[in-house]
Amino acid sequence: MNGAGSKLCFYCIEYKKAAKDYPLNYAFADQEEITPRCYLHWQYECDSCKSMTHFNGIAWCSDCKEFTCLNCADEHMVKKKFLVYDYYYTIDCKKCNKPNPALDFAEFNGSHPFQIGDLIPKEDVVVWMPINTEEAVSNQFPNPSWGSIRVESMGNITTxxxxxxxxxxxxxxxxxxxxxxxxxxxxxxxxxxxxxxxxxxxxxxxxxxxxxxxxxxxxxxxxxxxxxxxxxxxxxxxxxxxxxxxxxxxxxxxxxxxxxxxxxxxxxxxxxxxxxxxxxxxxxxxxxxxxxxxxxxxxxxxxxxxxxxxxxxxxxxxxxxxxxxxxxxxxxxxxxxxxxxxxxxxxxxxxxxxxxxxxxxxxxxxxxxxxxxxxxxxxxxxxxxxxxxxxxxxxxxxxxxxxxxxxxxxxxxxxxxxxxxxxx
Ligand SMILES: [Zn+2]
Ligand SMILES: [Zn+2]
Ligand SMILES: [Zn+2]
Known part of the structure; x- marks a missing residue:
């Protein structure tokens, strides 16, 4: 894979645990982080503030063809189980005010800009095209990949x-x-x-x-x-x-x-x-x-x-x-x-x-x-x-x-x- 690192993407691995057909991508460079990430699961540039934002904190408006990040608009929480999560954010589009799901949920419901052809990934990445989203839900909440539980699993000896x-x-x-x-x-x-x-x-x-x-x-x-x-x-x-x-x-x-x-x-x-x-x-x-x-x-x-x-x-x-x-x-x-x-x-x-x-x-x-x-x-x-x-x-x-x-x-x-x- 061109330009890819040698480590698999943390999010791809976690999502595959819930969605059997999830493709595994390599992290886009050799990242020292404990959570190396592929290009799809990296950051996207907010069209309002121009800052690069983690994909789970930014939403795509397919009407305006614009990204809006959590820092530029109000977020709303929607309780729903998908992949390894039990809620997602919607973020109001800075231009038209329409609430759009952050990219983690967008990917799950098939509205990620890479999935609908609004944007073409600049780097080589296999994009998931979800077929059966009902199956792509972890039944473990809190999920082992959640923040403190993830760290705990790396070094804990007390049960x-x-x-x-x-x-x-x-x-x-x-x-x-x-x-x-x-x-x-x-x-x-x-x-x-x-x-x-x-x-x-x-x-x-x-x-x-x-x-x-x-x-x-x-x-x-x-x-x-x-x-x-x-x-x-x-x-x-x-x-x-x-x-x-x-x-x-x-x-x-x-x-x-x-x-x-x-x-x-x-x-x-x-x-x-x-x-x-x-x-x-x-x-x-x-x-x-x-x-x-x-x-x-x-x-x-x-x-x-x-x-x-x-x-x-x-x-x-x-x-x-x-x-x-x-x-x-x-x-x-x-x-x-x-x-x-x-x-x-x-x-x-x-x-x-x-x-x-x-x-x-x-x-x-x-x-x-x-x-x-x-x-x-x-x-x-x-x-x-x-x-x-x-x-x-x-x-x-x-x-x-x-x-x-x-x-x-x-x-x-x-x-x-x-x-x-x-x-x-
Ligand atoms: Zn990934
Ligand atoms: Zn912003
Ligand atoms: Zn919009």
Whole structure:
């Protein structure tokens, strides 16, 4: 092919996935882009502003024989599934005001200027002549070729699956399946993040005083619980998953006087009675608990007046599943090659996350920051302090792979102090 590069056009490849008869063109020169393009799928010159515009942002008026780009006229959105898209733009012709479809849809419905003979391509290109457009529709929306999903597919190792409802999965079995793996990661006070970012902040905000009655909700294998017992608190740990078996075993081996109970966090008011604790702590669990509103109500009930609730969660904005990290190249070990992609912050469906192909599934419940703040208000509680741990020079030096660039720029965790009040 004359003047053609050696790479196939990105759009031709994507469109062929939806339209079986779609011809593949070569990108018109050797383009370094991750989306090399053929001449047909390149740019067209707007007759009004004279600027070269991507073919999906410019429309041809066959009455006036003119191009008008999105910057020169109003666009309108038409919802319709075609090729790999679920909508197209119409752009009002600058000359006659007629709304014409942008060239991506024009190509699909056979009105592209190359298809109707209004223009002859200057470079060698095979132009698609659609016959059966009904078949030329992808049934995958969002399509894998869409912006952030396309980038994600190039360098992502974390699988995020949104569930329609909890009927599809039993949360307890997820945690029980995780228990052996999880407990094994805690030989000396937790994983890297717990050790350096979460536990120090949880303990600082808790500010434990000798003899205080504290409840550790969803205590898991009991690392935080043991920290608090050692500081002289009278502590109870509760968890309904098999994780607590490890905590109980530890207590038998080294007695700290912790009272463990295998029970549901949503029953604490029933079990312990109203106003029975000075403080409640919930470490890295709320984002895994389905009914957080019921939990907050229970916490408010078991707390004394002015009692404190300290909780830590994965950051609602910067952590999986709201945000995911990709590496390009996928196998790069340098943090400079990490890219963060914000998915849907408002997504509320239960979500399964598999961190890498070898790990077991975790279950997340995504919520917004306002969900948390407003739910506390409903049960007479107010957030009085928040912490979003950042890395330090010392940590960067010692653990560059874990913290350099990463935890300099964004917080992975959110730790908060909440107070029970009589009046808001
Ligand atoms: Zn093409
Ligand atoms: Zn223009
Ligand atoms: Zn016109």
């Amino acid at each position: 995020i699956t949104r569930l329609e409802s909890l009927d599809e999965i039993d949360p307890k079995t997820v945690w029980d399946a995780n228990a052996p793996d999880w407990a094994g990661k805690w030989p000396k006070g937790g994983d890297f993040n717990h050790k350096h970012f979460i536990i120090p902040e949880v303990l600082r905000l808790l500010d434990v005083k000798e003899g205080e009655k504290i409840l550790d909700v969803a205590c898991g294998e009991g690392t935080v619980t043991r920290h608090l017992a050692k500081k002289g608190a009278r502590i109870t740990g509760i968890d309904y998953s098999n994780m607590i078996d490890y905590a109980m075993k530890k207590e038998r081996e080294e007695r700290l006087g912790i009272n463990y109970l295998k029970a549901d966090a949503l029953k604490i008011s029933e079990i312990f009675g109203k106003e029975s604790f000075d403080k409640v702590v919930c470490n890295m669990a709320i984002m895994d608990i389905d009914n957080y509103k019921a939990l907050f109500k229970q916490v408010s009930e078991v707390l004394i007046e002015n009692g404190l609730f300290i909780f830590s969660i994965t950051h609602p904005c910067f952590s999986v599943p709201t945000t995911t990290t990709v590496r390009i190249p996928r196998d790069s070990q340098r943090n400079e090659d990490k890219i963060r992609i914000v998915k849907n912050y408002f997504e509320k469906r239960p979500t399964l996350v598999q961190w890498n192909p070898d790990s077991v599934n975790l279950l997340y419940f995504q919520r917004t920051i306002s969900d948390y703040i407003n739910t506390f208000r409903e049960v007479n509680m107010v957030i009085t302090e928040m912490s979003e741990p950042q890395t330090s020079e010392k940590l960067k030096e010692k653990f560059p792979r874990d913290t350099y660039i990463d935890m300099e720029m964004i917080p992975y965790f959110l730790i908060a102090k909440v107070k029970k009040v009589t009046e808001l």
